[in-house]
Amino acid sequence: MIQPSMPADFLPFAHRLAECSGVILKRFGHGVRGFESKSDSSPVTAIDREVEAALRAAIAAEYPDHGILGEEFEPSNLDNEWVWVLDPIDGTKQFIAGIPLYGTLIALARNGFPVLGIIDHPATGERWSAAEGTPALCNGRAVTTRARRSLPGSLMFTTSPEPFDDDERRAVSALRSEAAWCVYGAGCYGYARLASGQLDIGVEAGHDPFDYCALAPIIRAAGGVISDWEGRPLGLTSGQRFVASATPELHEEVLATLARELVSRPESVLR
């Protein structure tokens, strides 16, 4: 068997993975009922694990030597050239509440950096995808970011104010004060909408590689930029902060604004 060698060669298989996770998540329809306080997270953890186990089995069958980094199980083969990065349910709270913005994130990293991404939203029936060298697609149609090149009046989003520490909150507030407005709670759906040209800036802290690796190839292929808050490319060993912008010019202004507030405390890459 001839092994694929270009990131785009893996796109058909990545779409099959998203079909697989979508089938499982759709079984639960609009939200998950019956949580009680002491076990609020456990039923979702079970679904999370079921989805990730199914994706891992499919990857192991097709590419047994590839690495896998997922939210629910121990990482494997991380020293392989190719590593799959999986978040079975991004937006667990939304999934529990029946808010249709949760999604499955699937990325393929090559030598530590994502080169293929899928953002699959089973509840809205939308799937964004891209690989290095391909356009970004939503349900097969090419998408591009907006042309906004400067911060004033931009449309901003972040998932939650809660993960920000005081320094980070001050930095995000500096962006917010220039933006037209900030919408909360969009999660991975916001980054998909940024790729589709409807939002300009997404900013987060307190996240893991499986939260952002799938976003990066899509944002870049759509014309945007995504990096950590210091401007470094996102990869398997990045820190917890990331930010995406619709254009390179806007991203430069965003990074400069964040840096002004964080001058005393840039994030080191720990891993």
Place this chain on the structure above:
Amino acid sequence: MIQPSMPADFLPFAHRLAECSGVILKRFGHGVRGFESKSDSSPVTAIDREVEAALRAAIAAEYPDHGILGEEFEPSNLDNEWVWVLDPIDGTKQFIAGIPLYGTLIALARNGFPVLGIIDHPATGERWSAAEGTPALCNGRAVTTRARRSLPGSLMFTTSPEPFDDDERRAVSALRSEAAWCVYGAGCYGYARLASGQLDIGVEAGHDPFDYCALAPIIRAAGGVISDWEGRPLGLTSGQRFVASATPELHEEVLATLARELVSRPESVLR
């Protein structure tokens, strides 16, 4: 012509209003493109006005003496026994960004207090409705709130942290510290999901009667409670804060928690 005299008599007409607004909003599909910074709000204002004008025309044709309170035009006939309360697009930012959580809110108030409500979500194809004396329905099926009776471990939501002043933020943080988690940005969709038993507590400040009047009959008919932060029923002359809970017992605990933090500054009803 015999005039309807029970709130439920107006439900078929209220559903026709929601059909009308849904047709207009669906024309714009997934989001509105092409905003520029200096006029980011104006295209949406035009759609808002188009929807509200259509609803007002329908009301004027059917019930010419009824009052109307809407977001976009001057109120009329507010001294009538019956007043329609209209928010053509609740979740304008989400509408612009193509995030499918925006909705049209339609309420009918009798002698100043809402007795019929519709929450219509054209992007998800879901419509919640209720009137005094009827069950709460989502697309024709009865919905009920969850049975959660105390704050610890409850599932909480709020639209945005931005409208809260320091006192309000401290009060909401006191709720948050007891809750399992808080999801942001759900807007009116969150209150619909609370009525459907998937979220426990929604809390807001900085809102207007057309933002909450439609929610009240639905939350109540589903078994929940909604009031201002002092426990007063919501009406045309309420203040800007409101809070909804899945059960009366939970609501009592929520109000007591908010009151502890706001002891020096309850909200007066200004209008």
